Amino acid sequence: MTKKILVADDEMSIRLLYSEELKEEGYEVYLAANGREALEIVDKVPLDLVILDIKMPEMNGIEALRQIKEKQPDLPVLLSTAYGEYRQDFATWASDEYLVKSSDLEDLKSAVKRYLKE
Amino acid sequence: MATERIAFLAQMVEVLTSTVSFGERLNNMVHLLARHLKVDLALYFGLDKAQETLILNLSSQGPVPPHLRLEFPLGRGLAGEVAKTRKIKIVQRSQPGVLAANRALEKLHPAFVTLAGFPVADDNFFYGVLILVDRQEHTFTPTDRLNIQLASLMLAGTLRQALLQEEAKKRIAELSVLFEVGKALSSTVELDVLLERVVTTTAKVISARGAALQIIDGITKAVRVSSQYGEIPLSCPAPPDILAAPLPPGELPHLQGQETNASGQTHYFLAVPLTFKGQLQGTICVYDKFAPTGDYLPFDPENRQLLHTMAGLIVNAIENALTFKQVESLAEKNERMVRNLTILQIISRALLTTVQEGRLLEIILQGLTLEQGLGFDRAVVFMVDEANQALKGVKGAQRTAELRNLPLYEALLTPLAEEVKVEDLEIPLRHDQGPLALTVLQKRPQHMHGAPPGEPPALALPPGFAAPDFFAVPLVVKDRATGVIMVDNGASGRPLEEEPLHVLQMFSTQAGLVVENAHLYSTIEANNRELLLIRERMLESDRLAALSSLASGMAHEIRNPLVSIGGFARRIAKLVEGNSPLRGYVEVIQEEVTRLEKLLREILDFTGENLSFYGDHDLNKLLADTLMLVQRDLDACRINVVKDFSSLPRLHCDDRQIKQVFYNLFQNACQAMQHGGTLTIRTYPLEREDGLYLAAAITDTGGGIPLEVLHNIFNPFFSTKDYGTGLGLAIAQRIVSRHYGQVEVNNELGKGVTFIVSLPVAKYCLVKEPGRGPVPASAYKLRKEEGDDQKNPGG
Numbered sequence: 001m002t003k004k005i006l007v008a009d010d011e012m013s014i015r016l017l018y019s020e021e022l023k024e025e026g027y028e029v030y031l032a033a034n035g036r037e038a039l040e041i042v043d044k045v046p047l048d049l050v051i052l053d054i055k056m057p058e059m060n061g062i063e064a065l066r067q068i069k070e071k072q073p074d075l076p077v078l079l080s081t082a083y084g085e086y087r088q089d090f091a092t093w094a095s096d097e098y099l100v101k102s103s104d105l106e107d108l109k110s111a112v113k114r115y116l117k118e
Numbered sequence: 119m120a121t122e123r124i125a126f127l128a129q130m131v132e133v134l135t136s137t138v139s140f141g142e143r144l145n146n147m148v149h150l151l152a153r154h155l156k157v158d159l160a161l162y163f164g165l166d167k168a169q170e171t172l173i174l175n176l177s178s179q180g181p182v183p184p185h186l187r188l189e190f191p192l193g194r195g196l197a198g199e200v201a202k203t204r205k206i207k208i209v210q211r212s213q214p215g216v217l218a219a220n221r222a223l224e225k226l227h228p229a230f231v232t233l234a235g236f237p238v239a240d241d242n243f244f245y246g247v248l249i250l251v252d253r254q255e256h257t258f259t260p261t262d263r264l265n266i267q268l269a270s271l272m273l274a275g276t277l278r279q280a281l282l283q284e285e286a287k288k289r290i291a292e293l294s295v296l297f298e299v300g301k302a303l304s305s306t307v308e309l310d311v312l313l314e315r316v317v318t319t320t321a322k323v324i325s326a327r328g329a330a331l332q333i334i335d336g337i338t339k340a341v342r343v344s345s346q347y348g349e350i351p352l353s354c355p356a357p358p359d360i361l362a363a364p365l366p367p368g369e370l371p372h373l374q375g376q377e378t379n380a381s382g383q384t385h386y387f388l389a390v391p392l393t394f395k396g397q398l399q400g401t402i403c404v405y406d407k408f409a410p411t412g413d414y415l416p417f418d419p420e421n422r423q424l425l426h427t428m429a430g431l432i433v434n435a436i437e438n439a440l441t442f443k444q445v446e447s448l449a450e451k452n453e454r455m456v457r458n459l460t461i462l463q464i465i466s467r468a469l470l471t472t473v474q475e476g477r478l479l480e481i482i483l484q485g486l487t488l489e490q491g492l493g494f495d496r497a498v499v500f501m502v503d504e505a506n507q508a509l510k511g512v513k514g515a516q517r518t519a520e521l522r523n524l525p526l527y528e529a530l531l532t533p534l535a536e537e538v539k540v541e542d543l544e545i546p547l548r549h550d551q552g553p554l555a556l557t558v559l560q561k562r563p564q565h566m567h568g569a570p571p572g573e574p575p576a577l578a579l580p581p582g583f584a585a586p587d588f589f590a591v592p593l594v595v596k597d598r599a600t601g602v603i604m605v606d607n608g609a610s611g612r613p614l615e616e617e618p619l620h621v622l623q624m625f626s627t628q629a630g631l632v633v634e635n636a637h638l639y640s641t642i643e644a645n646n647r648e649l650l651l652i653r654e655r656m657l658e659s660d661r662l663a664a665l666s667s668l669a670s671g672m673a674h675e676i677r678n679p680l681v682s683i684g685g686f687a688r689r690i691a692k693l694v695e696g697n698s699p700l701r702g703y704v705e706v707i708q709e710e711v712t713r714l715e716k717l718l719r720e721i722l723d724f725t726g727e728n729l730s731f732y733g734d735h736d737l738n739k740l741l742a743d744t745l746m747l748v749q750r751d752l753d754a755c756r757i758n759v760v761k762d763f764s765s766l767p768r769l770h771c772d773d774r775q776i777k778q779v780f781y782n783l784f785q786n787a788c789q790a791m792q793h794g795g796t797l798t799i800r801t802y803p804l805e806r807e808d809g810l811y812l813a814a815a816i817t818d819t820g821g822g823i824p825l826e827v828l829h830n831i832f833n834p835f836f837s838t839k840d841y842g843t844g845l846g847l848a849i850a851q852r853i854v855s856r857h858y859g860q861v862e863v864n865n866e867l868g869k870g871v872t873f874i875v876s877l878p879v880a881k882y883c884l885v886k887e888p889g890r891g892p893v894p895a896s897a898y899k900l901r902k903e904e905g906d907d908q909k910n911p912g913g
Contacts, residue, residue, distance in 0.1 A: 011678045011679075011682065013678070013679065013682035013686075014678055014681060014682055016682075017681070017682050017685040017686060017689075020689060021685070021689070082675075082677035082678055082681075101677055101678065101681040102681060102684075102715060103680060103681050103682075103683065103684020103685045103687070103688065103708070103711045103712070103715065104684070104688070104712075105685060105688075
């Protein structure tokens with residue numbers, strides 16, 4: 001069965017890039033522009049993995065992470081961010097992975113594979 | 119008759135001109151006269167000096183024994199009458215009153231009948247009376263009388279000659295005595311020797327058995343000097359006693375007398391005063407004149423006269439000697455004063471070499487205890503502790519012979535050889551706490567002589583610490599006593615002399631001032647350092663705070679588009695055919711994005727705290743390694759590299775970061791010399807107040823930094839270049855200051871710029887031990903080893 005992945009990022013270009021890459025890998029990709037949209041999708045769609053940006057308008061990734069983990073503690077959530085300096089803190093936010101954004105998406109794709117147990 | 123008379127006169131002339139002594143001549147003349155006149159006796163009575171008494175001097179029967187030296191007062195007896203009237207008189211025993219008046223003559227001629235008196239005188243002078251005695255009634259013919267008168271004249275002439283000769287002899291004797299005395303007195307100006315010679319010469323000249331001299335102070339009556347020679351049977355009369363002695367008018371002051379002691383021996387003395395110009399008074403006294411028989415004799419007026427004359431000479435000689443002594447002691451005093459002032463001047467000069475309180479105290483203590491300084495056995499400095507109202511021992515020193523051959527100035531700057539441990543001494547500042555506390559409280563020096571054994575607790579010092587004789591002088595600054603200097607000569611037991619103490623008092627003012635100044639200076643310096651440190655920290659934290667927020671904001675803003683661009687470029691690359699020209703373009707995009715992403719990481723590295731890797735490294739090697747990294751750029755810009763490396767100790771640093779510093783600097787140099795130039799890299803050790811530093815000076819020939827941007831070059835994000843982050847120098851400075859080093863810029867407009875990176879050799883250079891000044895560079899090795907034992911928490 002095709003795995004469902006949600007990508008939440010306020011940057012349209014990032015959303016496009018991630019969805020293209022992940023689709024190519026054979027995943028079904030859902031997109032959200034902020035934390036609130038992401039939560040709506042989480043409620044509607046039975047997801048296998050969520051990739052959250054941290055800094056987003058309306059609801060940021062940290063808050064979205066908290067709410068998602070409240071609802072579905074077993075759903076893996078990866079933080080993908082342009083900030084390098086919060087690496088130390090991500091564990092306390094109960095996220096599963098902290099990834100600094102890079103044009104080379106190999107790190108991201110291998111993390112996704114790891115969590116989807118492929 | 120005439121023949122007889124001529125014969126008589128001829129005989130008289132013969133006697134008169136003979137070469138025998140005057141006494142014999144006179145005796146012969148009297149004898150001749152008696153024989154010629156055929157009288158029993160011819161006597162000559164001389165008038166004494168006082169012109170009061172006629173004394174029998176000559177007799178035709180030979181020398182007159184002492185018990186027959188008859189005397190007639192002037193006017194009494196025939197001799198007295200003739201002497202008074204100066205006229206010839208002839209009397210007979212039978213005439214009334216003659217026997218009664220001249221009965222004394224019966225001792226010589228019991229049966230005299232005729233007495234004839236003739237005055238003996240010349241044109242100027244009356245000498246005495248010639249008395250002719252005969253047992254018969256005797257008449258003198260006119261011829262006889264003429265002969266007698268002629269004989270009297272000859273007698274007078276002879277007497278005159280005798281007197282003159284005796285006078286001349288006396289004068290010559292006196293002169294030779296005075297010559298001897300003068301010679302003795304002028305032979306020395308040493309007072310003691312002079313006085314000894316004075317008494318010896320005086321005794322010998324006067325033929326006395328002993329002589330004594332004393333000089334007293336006319337006001338205090340205290341004996342100033344005295345000297346004795348020979349036997350002194352009686353005490354020397356004091357000058358006032360001599361001056362008070364009653365004397366006949368016209369006589370010079372003197373005191374003469376005799377005393378018979380218990381054993382019946384009579385002693386004689388003669389004392390005359392010595393009168394000086396000033397308040398001094400003196401006496402010279404002689405005792406017991408020698409007699410040829412060995413008896414003791416009294417002194418005669420001649421002796422007195424001589425002693426007076428000598429007194430005059432003695433006074434002069436003693437005054438000269440006293441003046442000389444005074445001048446000599448003044449000169450000595452001057453010399454000592456000059457020496458002391460020179461010492462003070464040299465100490466002052468040495469005190470100018472430092473502002474560190476510890477060093478100043480050492481110099482002060484050296485000055486006090488060095489032999490070529492003030493030479494005290496021991497000196498201790500106490501300072502007032504205002505907070506505790508107590509005097510605290512600060513530093514003490516003991517005299518050593520070690521530096522005695524060094525010039526004072528060099529010896530002063532040598533560390534103390536023997537310190538006296540005084541740091542534990544503490545004296546409460548109360549009046550009952552002994553002299554040291556009093557010195558401060560009264561702001562007056564205290565000189566303690568022989569502290570009574572029961573006193574030590576009051577001294578508030580440990581038993582046995584204070585010497586029995588010590589001196590304490592306050593250090594007073596602006597009417598406030600800040601401390602005490604205590605000195606003593608307890609070790610050698612020498613007395614404390616006035617003069618060094620006087621110099622110490624002069625010195626204490628300066629000592630107080632320099633110590634106070636050093637104190638103020640160190641306070642100001644510490645405050646200054648603290649202010650500077652605070653300011654630097656504030657500036658840096660401000661700068662970093664601004665930079666952090668800016669950097670992370672930028673990271674976010676730039677990273678997202680970069681990720682998109684790079685990500686899509688990769689996607690495009692996958693789709694483009696291998697031989698398509700698009701492939702090259704896409705690869706350029708990918709590479710550029712990768713480069714930009716790397717740049718972003720650098721920024722984030724700068725804002726975040728990175729892990730450090732400290733170790734001991736060779737600065738020259740770090741520079742050489744970094745040069746290799748930029749070699750391609752250097753070659754491209756045709757930059758010539760000059761390396762001037764000194765041999766250096768190893769540097770404790772994070773090699774990665776230090777390489778980054780040099781990398782950034784080399785990059786800047788390359789940018790500045792894009793059309794060629796010379797990059798000079800020089801390394802050298804650098805001694806600073808707080809330790810040894812290693813410096814690397816990197817000089818380019820790129821024309822220097824324009825003045826208007828010079829102040830900005832270390833600011834993050836400032837760049838004159840069209841590309842780059844502008845962080846190169848900011849990062850370099852950040853890294854260097856993390857290493858407690860400095861980056862300095864030496865900008866020569868139109869030529870080039872030199873960046874000097876200086877780094878402390880040991881990692882604890884800025885960690886100063888409390889109570890100590892900066893550690894001298896010479897201590898580097900030791901501290902380096904200490905530093906190695908401790909692991910750097912960052913490494």
